[in-house]
Amino acid sequence: MKLVGLFIAAVWLCAAAPSAVAQTVGAADQAERKQPPPETPVVPPAAEEPQQPPGEETVNEAAIEAEIAAQELSGEAQTRLDAARDSVVQIQGFFEGSESSAFHGSGFAVDDGRRIVTNYHVVAQAVLYPQQYRLKYLASDGREGPLHVLAIDVRNDLAIVAADDLELPPLKLRPDIPAQGERAWSIGFPLNLGLTITEGVANGLVENRIGQRIHYTGAINGGMSGGPALDRRGRVYGVNVSVVTNRQLVGFVVPAQHIPALLARAKEPLEKQYSALQLRQHVTSQVLAYEADVLEAQPDAVSTQTVRGFVLPTQISPYVECSTFDERGPHVRTRVEVISCRIPSQLSVQSGLPVAGLSIQHRIVRSIGLHPLQFERQVNRVAADTPRLGLPTHVAPFACHDGLVSLDGFDARISTCVRQYRLFPDLYDFNVTVVSLDDESQALVSRLTLQGVAFDSGERLLKRYLGALQWKP
């Protein structure tokens, strides 16, 4: 199953204020939008479907009707929902003294029934801005009260929350991954419409993905984030986490096997353990640990691809996925070949603030009979078309440095721009643009974009990237 470019569009299910949603969507890499539509994952037939013996061609309509009735799909969903109803709560976030909620998601009781599992992104605002946001639960019997966060796992997008006096019937966790094709249900509060259950099929762990996610083919909508994903026996095999927008029923679920480790850490409220500054450092350290695993895995193995004499680094980390395509050039008399590489999944420390992202875009721009002066203008245009990924609330402006550098086999102008995160001073964005010089009919415009990385690790990746660029005519 190839899912290149699919995850970029994956958005959180936590229904946030409209502006925050727009930010999440707006953060999608512009360059990626130019890619052809990703392959839609092929959904294998559900295991429950009646298997026709091979060779038997007759269709017995009455038998099919009976089969369908026997499955009692809607009845089963009702049983699942009734069994889980008391364990599921809606989690709402409020901005300062406001009475209307700023964002909301779902959660469910586990373990002794006093602790509730949800997504990190549901409670992220409250974790990062403890003085501005407060959390509240709303149980099925109408009880409500304040919630506090006990533990967070940014990498797996999980959080444990608890209320002082709340004890709910816990749901049982299933430690293994459901087989591909197993029937599954997701429960939550989509779009604030009340408790809802959807039915679908679990499609196994997604390959090539660093953070483990189970692909769920079924309806998941904003607000169901943090809700339980149940198997046939009513056990929780995962937590609803994200959905691919503008696609049909492609949802993702965090496997339940990550919950026990987090529960072991969830002893007392985070705000008692950490100051606000330390909390941000706590979040940062989880991001940096993820980065060390992902961005800097196998630092010596850089795979390359040769295009028109240029040897171009593609996988400077084993998790990078690449695609090659023709792009509409800035001018009809230019041709642009693009090799676009990125790590398909990204962590988000808060809505609209993805971190630990890496993308490389090599563009080979060729002139079709343009004068060198005309061609250089088009090359500068391609180089100046930088992605606009940052929001002024999250990042400070770039500081840049440019220079003419001798690379392996060719000379290039390299412009490196670095900006620091406002809330997380240990995280930086890198934007490196390499433009080859001296060839008047063909130019390489290559860009390395790093989002939310430690400065040192950004420098190491930059070194690896520049060291691998080569011209071999």
Place this chain on the structure above:
Amino acid sequence: MEAVMLVEQVGALGHPVLRQRFTGAGTECRVGQDIDCDVVVDDEHVAPQHALLTLLEDGRVRVQDLGTRNGTRVAGKRVTPEGAIIEQGEIIVGHTRLYVRTRHVPPGQERVYRREFVRTHRTWLTVAGVAACIAYAGFRQWLNAPSSLPRSVTTAALVTLGVLALWTGLWALMSKLNRGRWEVRVHLAIASIGVAVCVWGSWVGGLVAYAAQWSVLAKVGVGVIGAITLVALYLHLREATRYDRRIALAIAGAATILISAVAWVIAIGVDDNDVNRVDLGPDVRLGAERIVPNRDIAEYLAEVDRLKRAAGRERQMSLLNSPLADAGD
């Protein structure tokens, strides 16, 4: 020496429309609408007998108001009943300006007449300037490699001519009103040469900035363009008005500062708060000569290392300008 006073009536455009000479101490000059006055003024805000100018023994002039309702002003101040004694200056009655001169203020030295460069060579300068402007407009169009080059070049040339014509026309009109001559070629020469120097200079400057890897040149270029604007405005003013050098320079300077300030504010609004703005350095010129040696990767990476501090400074500035919503500490 006999006392003398010259009384000039100043017209609406600042030129003397009447000049009368009075000699001998004790000579009086009456100013008013009345036909018996020495200086008859056709102004409904002036009384029939409005002011009295008396030439004194020492050659100065006493100015007296003859009890009018609107009064008489000398150097901007209303004359008291005792009168004011002046050596020279402006006298205002109603809406009419008079100018009085006496022997006390000798005329200036004779200035050697010098034909100015622009005026002498106005025809050639105009042809060269307009040609350079149109050439640049065409060159820019050609750089974009448009699908129909003749059409783009024609449009650009016409737009350039139109802008130059509008600008020149306004200054020529000012010339005609203030000095009685249109001076179209002089103004067109000033405008077109100024624009041509700015646009071609910035193109050549880009080439030099790339060759020398001198990013500062962009800022120097902005300064040079400011200086050229100042000079052009000064020359326009000198040609189109009767202001002397200092006043023309002051007005041109003020206008330049105003234009720069507006441009700066717009640039800040567009640029400075943009967290996605990247400064890639001087534009790449493929195949152009470079006069600086290339760095190697290690050298460049060492320079990148310093960006950490620069980025930190940007963050500090950003936090000062807009503190975090929930600092928390």
